[in-house]
Amino acid sequence: MRRGFNLFSIGGIKISIHYTWFVVLGLVVWSLAVEHFPHAYPDFSKVTIWLVSLAAALLLFVSVLLHELSHSFVANRMGLGIRGITLFIFGGIAHLGKEPDDPGTEFKVAVAGPVCSLALAVIFFVAYLALVTEFGRTPVVAILEYLWYVNAALVAFNLVPGFPLDGGRLLRAILWKRTKDIRRATRIASLFGRGFAILLILAGLFEIFVTRDFGGIWLVLIGMFLQQAAEGSYQQVLMRNALSGVRVRQTMTTDVVHVSPELTLAELVESFFFKYRFNSYPVVDGPSLVGMVDLEQVRRVPREEWHSVTVGDVMTPISEGLALRPDDDAVDALTKMLKSGWGMLPVAEGERLLGILTRRDVMTLLKIKTDLGT
Ligand SMILES: [Zn+2]
Structure with missing residues (x-):
């Protein structure tokens, strides 16, 4: 896998985007413009709908970026030396760099992202409330409404206790501290991750085949991605254990x-x-x-x-x-x-x-x- 596409640097952290991100961005804009905004805001013109969808998707990207940057800034302060982030659409998975050496560090790094997303959700929600009472359902209000909601969803999704999601990392940190065994802690947290992934896939299939809602494809894709990530991260920990200290x-x-x-x-x-x-x-x-x-x-x-x-x-x-x-x-x-x-x-x-x-x-x-x- 060659790296993604370099964007810019903030505080010594190089930001790049994985190529698949553009496909997902296109899908997000499309689903917002075809499904979400026409239903929520039926008075908007076609052009307004597309502009609002594009702005909302790009600001979703900024929200995910801020989430990842919070992890990285904390990680850097803990001496983990993270120099780059590659963004995927879902926060909490593209954590690159060295793994934390102790449960305390893992906990602080993992909690930083959801805390940031929660703060964003609150800020967008307050802004949405202020503007909607003042000006009614304008395009800016539509974007703010989507942003508070999507940031709240990022918090909820990332806090699911399945490794390698943030919640899974928090769970691993707690088990690691209790058992003093990172391998066992990772195995349990990864099992939760895979269990959650399978639930997502099943829910998605149910939506597609039983309720005939093609939106279920999102759940299937996220589930498959997560399932692979959970398996991969566990293998990586096993490898790290076997090769620890080898130069x-x-x-x-x-x-x-x-x-x-x-x-x-x-x-x-x-x-x-x-x-x-x-x-x-x-x-x-x-x-x-x-x-x-x-x-x-x-x-x-x-x-x-x-x-x-x-x-x-x-x-x-x-x-x-x-x-x-x-x-x-x-x-x-x-x-x-x-x-x-x-x-x-x-x-x-x-x-x-x-x-x-x-x-x-x-x-x-x-x-x-x-x-x-x-
Ligand atoms: Zn995260």
């Missing part, structure tokens, strides 16, 4: 095939891709690691130009924070690989290339560790 230097490959930036793409294909069958290579200029090049970057260049274009022209420069350090945590390194979309990342000390770490290196070690039960 990049212990699992990296030191025997590295690297390429020079002056090499043409034709030479790269002939002497490296065909010969070694790796999909990507570190690019080294003299003593310094300067970038990474992969098959995809070569494929984007028309074949006629392979004799004139060099590796240096197409590579991803190392300045983009691609290199790992030998003392980095293996799990964090794997997370970085999955997020960046690279199957392998170079390990460097200063500018000197020490080795490479592949997904397979980490997964093999993980398999051995779990097979041995250590």
Whole structure:
């Protein structure tokens, strides 16, 4: 999964949007314009309905962003070093970065989002009441009414005690504190998460097939998403446990095939891709690691130009924070690989290339560790 689309930074936190978000945004605008506002505000013209729907959907996005930022600001204050947020439409799931090390931190980080959404719901509700009594049911009132309602719904949804929703994290923090066993706490909280997901899917199917309301598709989609997230987060905790304390230097490959930036793409294909069958290579200029090049970057260049274009022209420069350090945590390194979309990342000390770490290196070690039960 390549990352989403970068928007801007606030307080050192990089905000990006996952590509699927645009599809969901379109669906939200559409369902507001076709279903919600025409029923709630039948006097509005078609144009007004669409403008109100677009504004409401974008402000929903801002509400979700503020929710996520509250988690991140608290997480950063607790020293979790979150540098970015990727937004999905539903708050409370796209929490990236390091996992909290103790239940107290987990609790504070998890509670920040719902507290923010609750504050927004109250603010929008008060504004709605003030304006509706003063001016009646205007377009601005319609947007405010939707916003207080949707923020209240975000609070309720996120507080459901199923991991990895915020409520599930709160439940995990409480169980973790009681049992002192994060693995057991996560297993129970994830079971609640999966149970809730299945309930959502069943409710959605009931709506579609019994009450013939196609809106049920939303419940099915959210349920499926949540079910996957619950399973994935539990696996991640198991992995984190098995690999805890393992450093990049212990699992990296030191025997590295690297390429020079002056090499043409034709030479790269002939002497490296065909010969070694790796999909990507570190690019080294003299003593310094300067970038990474992969098959995809070569494929984007028309074949006629392979004799004139060099590796240096197409590579991803190392300045983009691609290199790992030998003392980095293996799990964090794997997370970085999955997020960046690279199957392998170079390990460097200063500018000197020490080795490479592949997904397979980490997964093999993980398999051995779990097979041995250590
Ligand atoms: Zn949240």
